[in-house]
Amino acid sequence: MGLARLAVIGVALALLPASAMAQQAVRIGLGAPTLSFLPIWSARALDTFKSQGLNASVVALPGGDPSALAALDAGDIELAAVGPDSMLRAAAKGQPFEIVYSLMSKVTLQLTISKALAERTGVKPTDPLEKRLAVLKGGLVGATALAGAQEIAARWLAAKGGLDPKKDLKVAQVGNPTAIQAALEAQRIDAFVLSPPEGFLAEKAGTGVVLVSLGDDFPLLAKQPYLVLVAKRPISPATADLITRTAKALQVASAATVDKPDETADAIRKQFFSKADPQAIAAAVKTMRSGVADGGRIDVQGMQNALTFAKEVGTNFGKEFDAKASEDDLWTNRYVDAAKGK
Numbered sequence: 001m002g003l004a005r006l007a008v009i010g011v012a013l014a015l016l017p018a019s020a021m022a023q024q025a026v027r028i029g030l031g032a033p034t035l036s037f038l039p040i041w042s043a044r045a046l047d048t049f050k051s052q053g054l055n056a057s058v059v060a061l062p063g064g065d066p067s068a069l070a071a072l073d074a075g076d077i078e079l080a081a082v083g084p085d086s087m088l089r090a091a092a093k094g095q096p097f098e099i100v101y102s103l104m105s106k107v108t109l110q111l112t113i114s115k116a117l118a119e120r121t122g123v124k125p126t127d128p129l130e131k132r133l134a135v136l137k138g139g140l141v142g143a144t145a146l147a148g149a150q151e152i153a154a155r156w157l158a159a160k161g162g163l164d165p166k167k168d169l170k171v172a173q174v175g176n177p178t179a180i181q182a183a184l185e186a187q188r189i190d191a192f193v194l195s196p197p198e199g200f201l202a203e204k205a206g207t208g209v210v211l212v213s214l215g216d217d218f219p220l221l222a223k224q225p226y227l228v229l230v231a232k233r234p235i236s237p238a239t240a241d242l243i244t245r246t247a248k249a250l251q252v253a254s255a256a257t258v259d260k261p262d263e264t265a266d267a268i269r270k271q272f273f274s275k276a277d278p279q280a281i282a283a284a285v286k287t288m289r290s291g292v293a294d295g296g297r298i299d300v301q302g303m304q305n306a307l308t309f310a311k312e313v314g315t316n317f318g319k320e321f322d323a324k325a326s327e328d329d330l331w332t333n334r335y336v337d338a339a340k341g342k
Helices: 002-015 018-022 038-045 064-074 084-092 115-121 129-134 149-160 177-185 198-205 237-259 261-272 278-292 300-312 334-340
Strands: 024-030 054-060 079-082 097-104 110-114 139-143 169-173 191-194 208-213 227-232
Touching: 024 064, 024 237, 038 054, 038 097, 038 237, 038 261, 038 278, 054 237, 064 079, 064 084, 064 097, 064 227, 079 084, 079 097, 084 097, 084 227, 084 300, 097 237, 097 278, 097 334, 110 115, 110 198, 115 208, 129 149, 129 208, 139 149, 139 177, 149 169, 149 191, 177 191, 177 198, 191 198, 198 208, 198 278, 227 237, 237 261, 237 278, 237 334, 261 278
Parallel strands: 024 054, 024 079, 139 169, 139 191
Antiparallel strands: 079 227, 097 227, 110 191, 110 208
16 A cells, blocks of 8 residues: 555656756744745746745744744744744744844834814824824724734833823724724824825825824834844755755745835735725835845844834843844844845
8 A cells, every 4th residue: 555655756756847846945933924024926927936946834833932932942843933022032032043134124112192182282294203293192003913022112202202102192992903993093093103004095085194104213223123034043055055055945925026016015915905995005005125135134233123112122041142143143144145146
């Protein structure tokens, strides 16, 4: 029976196209299925993995970043797409992870306030930053979860506006972005802090106004690894080659995103978000494309910006990290640079 089964498998493989046989699987675990992981969406939509001899499977894992890192540690996936904070917390506990690619090199979150609040206060997106942030005083911000990235960012913004981040701002757990949009429309919340296209959708519906784009309004947030690709060490030569080819596929897709955002957005929408508003996806891609222009590269200043921001929002990794000293240990450009030379 064993020989018969092998014979059947052999015949099946013989019938496969040569390109399919040559393709190598790469499994990527996604901390969250958000559009901010732009290079992954565009690489899949534009099929740039195939040209690198890769068959990429991407799955959003229940449980977010911790689940993705746990799957990476267990060997269930080759790469985890997560926020750097989660990776650094794990590294502080001694887990052998390394950042190998910056998927989004700026903070993509935007502060969107209700149209009612904008009309009541008279605030406009063109006002000085401190005036825009001052409208948060006494406001209620809706979030998908308490003590998460959205609440942390909202309280950080309040502090930057000269407010008491604990006393002058309330945060309520509302649910997913759809629920948050509904709460804004019903005027049950005054604002939310989410990545594109949520702000665009609120503006189009006439229920909200994008008041602050964190990665554009704050230099500290304009250049830092906000979302990253993580591998588990030690990295064998075979895995290094796999990472390099993955990086190349992401770089090619990112270049297309920068050069032809409308075409890329359309490809992403048709394949993954067929029911979404085409204008919303296009607007989101255009807003975030500057964050993929570096082709996954990280520099010391960018890493330092990420560490500084983490400290400012009160993140405790359980260990101090040095941006320069951690190069080629916690983070590396080895595979990004090798991919650029391919």
